[in-house]
Amino acid sequence: MYEAEITIPKGEKLNIGKVAPQINDKTGTVLKGGADQILLPQDWPLEWITDIRVVPSK
Structure with missing residues (x-):
């Protein structure tokens, strides 16, 4: 429904990885x-x- 742009301060630690399969x-x-x-803090x-x-819906 919404899209946000964020600016993450330099030096901030983030977790980056792949999405696991789900059922x-x-x-x-x-x-x-x-x-x-x-993943943000x-x-x-x-x-x-x-x-x-x-974000416009169809």
Whole structure:
């Protein structure tokens, strides 16, 4: 629904890795995983947000 652009201060530590495959137990939907993901520090400050926009739905 939203897309945010953030600026992460130099020296901040991030966890970077691949998304693991997942199966939705209720529907059986399989998400193959493998995409890149970046995990931000817990409770990161909202001041990092530099822009935000609404992503149009179809």
